[in-house]
Amino acid sequence: MLKFHKEGAKIILATCAIVVAIVLLSDSLITNFYILKFVQIISLIFLILVLQFFRNPIRLTDVNDTKIIAPVDGKVVVIEEVYESEYFKEKRLMISIFMSPINVHVTRYALNGIVKFSKYHPGKYLVAWHPKASEENERTTVVIENQVFGEVLYRQIAGALARRIVNYAKEGMQVVQGEDAGFIKFGSRVDLYLPIGTEINVKLNQKAVGGITVIAKKS
Missing domain, CATH: 2.70.70.10 (Glucose Permease (Domain IIA))
Structure with a gap:
């Protein structure tokens, strides 16, 4: 299961909202197909980068005082x-x-x-x-x-x-x-x-x- 660190919660939510807004607005404002897809793909890549930065993988530490x-x-x-x-x-x-x-x-x-x-x-x-x-x-x-x-x-x-x-x-x-x-x-x-x-x-x-x-x- 993919987990994200709590310190990234606000940034992740804000990024998701911005990306969704860009995708929706660009679909109605940009008429050139290639420019439209370029803008949407770049937006999604940015979201993926933010998500990977705040990932918090589960690590099973072998706790040992030595x-x-x-x-x-x-x-x-x-x-x-x-x-x-x-x-x-x-x-x-x-x-x-x-x-x-x-x-x-x-x-x-x-x-x-x-x-x-x-x-x-x-x-x-x-x-x-x-x-x-x-x-x-x-x-x-x-x-x-x-x-x-x-x-x-x-x-x-x-x-x-x-x-x-x-x-x-x-x-x-x-x-x-x-x-x-x-x-x-x-x-x-x-x-x-x-x-x-x-x-x-x-x-x-x-x-x-x-x-x-x-x-x-x-x-």
Whole structure:
């Protein structure tokens, strides 16, 4: 069964109404057959693109405290040690997953635990792969405390097209791995900050599937 994310409800309804209006009006206003069909086909393609963007496939997560799963769909573009300046103020192992506009944009909790920190930052809309995007773009920072990995931070980062990040994590919440943590509209990336020495289970340029792909694990 095809499902759509609740964050897309208003946009989907508005798009459907606009497309229906265009199809009906064009049928009565445009006399040239080829132009008429072109307008109607373009309108339907636009509707399909909106629907695919807000799709929310059911993912059966193998919930496990000894694993950290991909919070989003996309491509692993960074695996490196960096200095995390907002919360830890020390070096962490960063894993970045870049989402293109055709990826599923649901954010899922990467691990079980308690939300220790959750903060929204307004900002710029640099392209998501820009080196300064994680510090200057619109973003949210969430820290989850897990009994196996300790504190793990993830950051939703808006891209050049994104204009709204939705974050459901609130401080004190008990969250479950794989459950819906939010949504990023129209392209972006998510960074995970793990303890140094964590065993990484993915490689650069690997495709990650949110709620399924194991990013890191502890034996």
